Amino acid sequence: MYTTLLSAEQLAALLDARARLMIFDCTFDLADPKSGEKQYLQAHIPGAVYAHLDHALSDKGTPDAQSGEPQPHQDAASGGRHPLPSREKFAMWLSGVGFANDMQAVVYDRNGANYCGRLWWMLKWAGHEAVAVLDGGLQAWQATGGAVSADTEPSHFQSNFELRAPLRTLVRTQDVARRLGRGGQTLIDARAPQRFRGEVEPLDPVAGHIPGALNRPFVQNIGTDGRFKPAPQLRAEFEQLLAGHDPSTVVHHCGSGVSAIPNLLAMELAGFAPTALYAGSWSEWCRTPDLPVEKG
The missing domain is CATH 3.40.250.10 (Rhodanese-like domain)
Structure with a gap:
């Protein structure tokens, strides 16, 4: 498996x-x-x-x-x-x-x-x-010489996939907002530095980031060969980013909850326990009234 x-x-x-x-x-x-x-x-x-x-x-x-x-x-x-x-x-x-x-x-x-x-x-x-x-x-x-196909998607027999207890943690906007500035939560934003700093915002109505968030663009997890970096290198990079913050408190987010996942996966590859995802991310945060925004 x-x-x-x-x-x-x-x-x-x-x-x-x-x-x-x-x-x-x-x-x-x-x-x-x-x-x-x-x-x-x-x-x-x-x-x-x-x-x-x-x-x-x-x-x-x-x-x-x-x-x-x-x-x-x-x-x-x-x-x-x-x-x-x-x-x-x-x-x-x-x-x-x-x-x-x-x-x-x-x-x-x-x-x-x-x-x-x-x-x-x-x-x-x-x-x-x-x-x-x-x-x-x-x-x-x-x-590696793997074959590719241009065929249309094959037909499928209906299965009966059964949900089981979640193996990863989903965090919602109210959870992030409630813990903001109180400790016990370390936010990592996977967007490009210019978007994180609020210099540009091509997709959402407000530029900036959640106050206190750390920035690690998701592309930093991938080496020049297009594969994830080796586990020791990933661990060293995340330890430097966290700078003493408890890895178990990490909540990953990005613009819309998609590009945050490479950071989440990279932490697991580096040997950290599974961390949480704020799927609504910046696009939900910045559209929610009265929530604070930070720039720079």
């Missing part, structure tokens, strides 16, 4: 052994939401299911009449630009694509684990331990 990362060679061995697994392609582009599926249709690991960030891994709801922004459904598990669907709704999607509790899940993208990390975390949140990120993504698979 693989629970964090697996290599292209390890995936090939699983496929050769006809292991019971399902592969998910999570390629996406925030600037062009249709391009991920187009890239999937051009080339993907044979048999892979496409997991669309906006449709499968988010619960955007209907657009607001005044702002035009999608509003989460009432049963959504978070707010923000990419609201988490409820665990029950997510389980229905998994069942619809034929994923079952006894399967190994393998997730990948072409984006430095930025988007496939979302599905990795959601499966853990649904109580499924056997899920791993393909280290290096589709690029690593092709570099």
Whole structure:
């Protein structure tokens, strides 16, 4: 069972052994939401299911009449630009694509684990331990001679995926706000430094960050070879960032709860215990009245 990362060679061995697994392609582009599926249709690991960030891994709801922004459904598990669907709704999607509790899940993208990390975390949140990120993504698979396909997505038999106790912690806006400035909470923001400092804000209505947050852009977890950095290097970098803060108090966030996951996964690779995710992230925080904003 693989629970964090697996290599292209390890995936090939699983496929050769006809292991019971399902592969998910999570390629996406925030600037062009249709391009991920187009890239999937051009080339993907044979048999892979496409997991669309906006449709499968988010619960955007209907657009607001005044702002035009999608509003989460009432049963959504978070707010923000990419609201988490409820665990029950997510389980229905998994069942619809034929994923079952006894399967190994393998997730990948072409984006430095930025988007496939979302599905990795959601499966853990649904109580499924056997899920791993393909280290290096589709690029690593092709570099080792792995085959790709341009076939349409295969048909699926309906399964009956059963939710189990969550294996990862979801934190909500009210939880973050209540603990702000009181200790026992260390916020790590995965956005680019310019957005964190409030110098630019291309996606949300307010620029800045949650007061007291630390900044670690998610791209810092990936080495020049496109794979996650070695565990000792990741541990040293996070220890330097935390500067004495208790790792168990860490709550990860970003703009909309997606690019925070590489930081969360990297901490686990570094040997830290699983940490929490604030899925609503900055996009929910900055839209919530009366919450403080910090710049610089």
